[in-house]
Amino acid sequence: MLKIKELTKKFDSLVAVNRVSLDCKKGETLTVLGPSGCGKTTLLRLVAGFEKPDQGEILLNGEVVSQPNKIIAPNKRDLGMIFQDLALWPHMTVEQNIEFSLRSKRMNKTERKKEVKEILEKINLEGFEKRYPNKLSGGEQQRVALARSLVSKPKLLLMDEPLSSLDSILKGELIQLLTSLKDQLELTMVYVTHDQEEAKSVADRIAVMNCGRIEQVGTLEEIRSDPTNKLVKDFLNIHTKPRSFRLEG
Amino acid sequence: MHNRLVYIVALALFCIIVLAPILSMFLDSFMVEGKPSLSNYSEVLKEKRQIGLLVNSLILAIGTTFFCLLIGVPLGFLINRTNIHLRNHFSYLFLAPLVIPPYISTIAWIHLLGSKGILNIYLMKLFSVTEPFFTIYGFLGSIFVLTLSYFPFVTLLTITGLKSFDRRLEEAAEISHGSWDIMKKITLPLIYPYIFSAAIFVFIFSISNYSVPDLLRVNVYPVEIFIQFSAYYNHAKATALSIPLILILFFLIALQRRYMGNKSYVTVETSSREVKVRDLGWWKGIAFAFVLLIIFLSVLVPISDLIFTSRSINAYVVAFKTAHPQIINSFILAFSAATVMVILAFIVSYITERAKKVLKGSLDFVSLLPFAIPATIFGIGLTATWNTPSTKFIYGTSLIIIFGYVARFIPFVIRTIGSNIKQIKVGLEEAALISEPSWAKRILKVVAPLSKSGILAGWGIAFVLSMGELAVTLLVTPAGEATLPIRIYTLMHYGAQQLVAALCIILVCVTLLPIISIVLIGRLSRVQIAIK
Numbered sequence: 144m145l146k147i148k149e150l151t152k153k154f155d156s157l158v159a160v161n162r163v164s165l166d167c168k169k170g171e172t173l174t175v176l177g178p179s180g181c182g183k184t185t186l187l188r189l190v191a192g193f194e195k196p197d198q199g200e201i202l203l204n205g206e207v208v209s210q211p212n213k214i215i216a217p218n219k220r221d222l223g224m225i226f227q228d229l230a231l232w233p234h235m236t237v238e239q240n241i242e243f244s245l246r247s248k249r250m251n252k253t254e255r256k257k258e259v260k261e262i263l264e265k266i267n268l269e270g271f272e273k274r275y276p277n278k279l280s281g282g283e284q285q286r287v288a289l290a291r292s293l294v295s296k297p298k299l300l301l302m303d304e305p306l307s308s309l310d311s312i313l314k315g316e317l318i319q320l321l322t323s324l325k326d327q328l329e330l331t332m333v334y335v336t337h338d339q340e341e342a343k344s345v346a347d348r349i350a351v352m353n354c355g356r357i358e359q360v361g362t363l364e365e366i367r368s369d370p371t372n373k374l375v376k377d378f379l380n381i382h383t384k385p386r387s388f389r390l391e392g
Numbered sequence: 393m394h395n396r397l398v399y400i401v402a403l404a405l406f407c408i409i410v411l412a413p414i415l416s417m418f419l420d421s422f423m424v425e426g427k428p429s430l431s432n433y434s435e436v437l438k439e440k441r442q443i444g445l446l447v448n449s450l451i452l453a454i455g456t457t458f459f460c461l462l463i464g465v466p467l468g469f470l471i472n473r474t475n476i477h478l479r480n481h482f483s484y485l486f487l488a489p490l491v492i493p494p495y496i497s498t499i500a501w502i503h504l505l506g507s508k509g510i511l512n513i514y515l516m517k518l519f520s521v522t523e524p525f526f527t528i529y530g531f532l533g534s535i536f537v538l539t540l541s542y543f544p545f546v547t548l549l550t551i552t553g554l555k556s557f558d559r560r561l562e563e564a565a566e567i568s569h570g571s572w573d574i575m576k577k578i579t580l581p582l583i584y585p586y587i588f589s590a591a592i593f594v595f596i597f598s599i600s601n602y603s604v605p606d607l608l609r610v611n612v613y614p615v616e617i618f619i620q621f622s623a624y625y626n627h628a629k630a631t632a633l634s635i636p637l638i639l640i641l642f643f644l645i646a647l648q649r650r651y652m653g654n655k656s657y658v659t660v661e662t663s664s665r666e667v668k669v670r671d672l673g674w675w676k677g678i679a680f681a682f683v684l685l686i687i688f689l690s691v692l693v694p695i696s697d698l699i700f701t702s703r704s705i706n707a708y709v710v711a712f713k714t715a716h717p718q719i720i721n722s723f724i725l726a727f728s729a730a731t732v733m734v735i736l737a738f739i740v741s742y743i744t745e746r747a748k749k750v751l752k753g754s755l756d757f758v759s760l761l762p763f764a765i766p767a768t769i770f771g772i773g774l775t776a777t778w779n780t781p782s783t784k785f786i787y788g789t790s791l792i793i794i795f796g797y798v799a800r801f802i803p804f805v806i807r808t809i810g811s812n813i814k815q816i817k818v819g820l821e822e823a824a825l826i827s828e829p830s831w832a833k834r835i836l837k838v839v840a841p842l843s844k845s846g847i848l849a850g851w852g853i854a855f856v857l858s859m860g861e862l863a864v865t866l867l868v869t870p871a872g873e874a875t876l877p878i879r880i881y882t883l884m885h886y887g888a889q890q891l892v893a894a895l896c897i898i899l900v901c902v903t904l905l906p907i908i909s910i911v912l913i914g915r916l917s918r919v920q921i922a923i924k
């Protein structure tokens with residue numbers, strides 16, 4: 144579904160994304176895990192079409208959407224995105240935020256209302272329609288952002304550290320919500336985070352990123368049984384078991 | 393306790409300089425021959441003239457506001473959001489009209505497009521007609537000149553608005569919409585408070601401008617008030633006359649406060665993301681021509697006309713010889729007034745920012761009051777307050793002019809410095825409390841340096857406006873203490889064209905002098921200042 148080939152993005156002399164290649168199959172959740180500043184946000188912005196790559200290309204459903212000299216606008220890519228700091232529109236109510244993100248222009252007023260109502264139900268936000276984002280708690284804002292990104296029923300959902308500002312209980316609730324939605328809506332997700340627990344709990348596969356490069360890609364078990372280097376090991380908290388046993392004993 | 397004393401002195405000065413004239417002129421209007429009476433008002437209201445004045449004033453102000461928005465908002469977008477040619481230069485050049493006082497550009501335009509204007513004479517010859525097609529006199533000309541003087545306020549606030557919100561709010565919409573929808577539903581609504589404020593300010597400036605309608609013979613409130621005062625010396629009636637105008641201005645200021653709320657007028661460029669610059673493509677040429685035309689009409693035409701009219705270096709020599717006392721006087725007065733304003737404004741906005749909610753709201757509103765008082769009325773108020781035997785040391789000297797400048801322009805400075813102080817978190821100051829127990833030193837070492845850009849900008853604005861001030865000075869200036877604008881205005885009536893032109897150019901240059909130094913010292917260009 145999503146295919147990234149040899150993608151490079153530079154900001155002046157800084158190489159934010161360095162020859163990254165990744166694949167993401169339909170219905171899969173791929174987490175990109177890496178420390179702050181390693182280029183995760185930049186990678187997502189490239190996929191969304193906000194940035195132009197310096198080298199390489201991105202394909203969505205077999206169609207080239209980003210190349211150094213050709214770029215298809217974000218609104219033509221059929222994707223949803225949750226921004227690192229949410230970017231809810233402060234001048235619109237919850238309902239307006241969600242309705243404005245409804246892509247199709249062919250729907251009439253009642254159909255649009257119906258779509259908005261449906262997604263609000265799914266995400267447990269009924270009763271919040273007329274509120275403004277600054278009158279919501281962190282978790283509620285997070286759910287509005289989620290509703291907004293899903294209302295158009297995109298096939299691909301990009302998430303940039305969507306839960307990093309929440310406490311662990313809320314985090315757990317939202318991860319559950321996300322997992323159920325993913326099955327209902329047959330979503331493919333790219334989930335960016337610096338938190339390994341989060342990565343482990345949502346991922347089908349994990350890509351470990353550092354300094355603009357992908358260090359290793361695989362399921363948690365694959366990476367755990369054969370980490371390519373110390374950095375991956377440290378970042379996923381992988382201990383060699385015999386050693387820790389001996390210490391305990 | 394130390395700080396209390398400073399607060400009290402500053403607030404007292406603010407009240408004496410700014411509020412006393414407003415209050416005393418109000419009280420005076422309810423007095424007839426020493427007794428309380430409403431007859432000034434009843435007399436004024438009976439006159440049919442009121443309606444005519446009101447209509448004229450509204451036409452002028454609404455027309456100017458409309459055209460300022462029409463020019464100023466697109467210009468802000470072009471400069472901030474597109475790859476227009478010379479983008480970096482336009483980002484400060486658009487402010488240039490602000491250093492040319494409106495009456496100076498009016499003088500130039502009369503010279504070009506007056507009934508005997510050189511351009512009109514040329515056109516009449518060319519088409520062999522005896523009447524000019526268009527003269528600068530009247531409503532159209534006044535709106536034209538005022539628009540070219542005031543549109544930078546709109547552009548400035550538009551740009552500040554565009555910089556005030558996170559780019560991601562627009563990106564979040566890019567996921568689902570094209571650029572036109574985003575502009576309509578996200579960008580414009582987000583900067584709407586800024587545009588609305590700009591519109592109100594332009595409206596206030598143009599409805600209370602005296603010089604332009606006076607020179608271009610449009611009968612509006614400020615002109616009529618001035619006549620009442622200077623010809624009949626009836627200041628109570630003059631004040632009563634202006635009450636409808638003051639009420640309108642009050643209402644607008646309250647409205648502006650409501651919409652703008654606590655928004656900042658200064659945005660210090662954040663290090664995060666640069667704005668996405670849109671490629672104008674095919675429109676690039678047209679956009680460039682549009683911006684050039686605006687700069688051409690608002691700056692190049694008046695300035696080159698004046699240079700052309702002054703004709704020779706000799707005119708400047710004569711100008712210096714005859715007017716050097718006024719040149720020096722103007723500079724010193726504007727310099728001192730700007731400095732006083734910055735100090736007062738700093739303390740007042742510091743108190744406002746750190747004060748409790750109720751006090752905060754009222755201080756904020758009071759500091760905007762001078763906007764609601766047309767300059768000519770302010771002049772009357774100053775006279776009523778200070779023209780007493782015991783205050784001759786103020787009324788009879790240049791001090792009264794400084795008072796006038798401060799009273800009229802301090803709102804600008806408070807807005808500018810205040811929005812800067814707003815960005816300094818209380819925590820930063822408390823952190824300094826640990827190592828620096830002296831309040832004064834903390835202010836000087838922590839707060840003042842952090843609001844440096846606001847202070848410099850505030851000073852610059854205060855200086856520019858004071859250098860060009862005419863309406864108040866005209867009413868209160870003591871004998872023999874004339875300023876350069878007064879000199880220009882009176883010489884005009886004697887038809888000394890060449891000398892007037894040279895003096896106008898000198899005025900603009902002297903105004904620019906400290907501004908250029910500030911830009912060089914403070915690198916003002918990296919900070920966007922907006923006036924509210």
Ligand SMILES: Nc1ncnc2c1ncn2[C@@H]1O[C@H](COP(=O)(O)OP(=O)(O)O)[C@@H](O)[C@H]1O
Nearest residue numbers: 154159178179180181182183184185186665666
């Ligand atoms: N627009 C930009 N201009 C210049 N440098 C940038 C820009 N965006 C990101 N960077 C730099 O690229 C690197 C990667 O940033 P980012 O993708 O935001 O990392 P992450 O999301 O993993 O924390 C950082 O060093 C950051 O400073």
Ligand SMILES: [Mg+2]
Nearest residue numbers: 183184227303
């Ligand atoms: Mg990031």
